Amino acid sequence: MPDEEVLLHAISQSVQRARANGGDYPENVESVIDDEIAYRRGVIPALKQFKKHIKTHRLSKHDSPEIILRRFNAMRTLVQVLSIIYQKPVPEVRLGVITGEPGSSGSSCYIPAMHTIVLNGRLSVLTLLHEFAHALGKDEKAACKWSLNLFKKVYPRQFRRLMQANEGGEDSHFLTAGAANNNEGSGA
Ligand SMILES: [Zn+2]
Numbered sequence: 381m382p383d384e385e386v387l388l389h390a391i392s393q394s395v396q397r398a399r400a401n402g403g404d405y406p407e408n409v410e411s412v413i414d415d416e417i418a419y420r421r422g423v424i425p426a427l428k429q430f431k432k433h434i435k436t437h438r439l440s441k442h443d444s445p446e447i448i449l450r451r452f453n454a455m456r457t458l459v460q461v462l463s464i465i466y467q468k469p470v471p472e473v474r475l476g477v478i479t480g481e482p483g484s485s486g487s488s489c490y491i492p493a494m495h496t497i498v499l500n501g502r503l504s505v506l507t508l509l510h511e512f513a514h515a516l517g518k519d520e521k522a523a524c525k526w527s528l529n530l531f532k533k534v535y536p537r538q539f540r541r542l543m544q545a546n547e548g549g550e551d552s553h554f555l556t557a558g559a560a561n562n563n564e565g566s567g568a
Pocket residue numbers: 389390393394510514520523564
């Protein structure tokens with residue numbers, strides 16, 4: 381099962397925001413891919429370090445509670461490191477409902493009023509990066525761009541698989557299904 385849930389999340393939140401605000405949002409993943417994007421020094425090594433420590437980019441439903449906790453702690457550390465690099469207050473990262481089920485991480489969210497990221501579903505690193513981008517103050521389009529391009533640089537193989545899953549004119553389905561899955565709090 382490919383990681384549609386991550387794309388669903390990134391895109392659906394954009395769509396819901398756009399419906400609410402009439403704002404600008406990425407129409408599809410390709411439109412936010414930018415190989416020239418520059419990240420602050422230390423960002424890519426931090427994610428590579430995470431990848432080295434935690435082999436897979438998201439949880440499987442067969443993973444044990446110990447693996448879930450190990451992964452969660454590594455994600456928290458990653459958020460701390462990235463916050464230091466960006467000289468921003470470290471957001472709280474909380475475990476929501478962890479099912480490991482495909483399609484389940486799209487309900488993760490960033491709650492601006494609490495400066496808190498809540499992770500649900502599969503503990504997807506791409507979802508974490510997307511929510512962290514919101515914690516940096518980025519809007520939907522910028523959050524998609526920041527997280528997807530960073531993920532692409534460090535997880536090229538997994539990224540290619542995501543893109544393949546996104547092929548075949550399924551965009552409208554993605555958008556509709558994803559919007560129904562959206563749970564994010566307000567604010568960029
Ligand atoms: Zn979002």
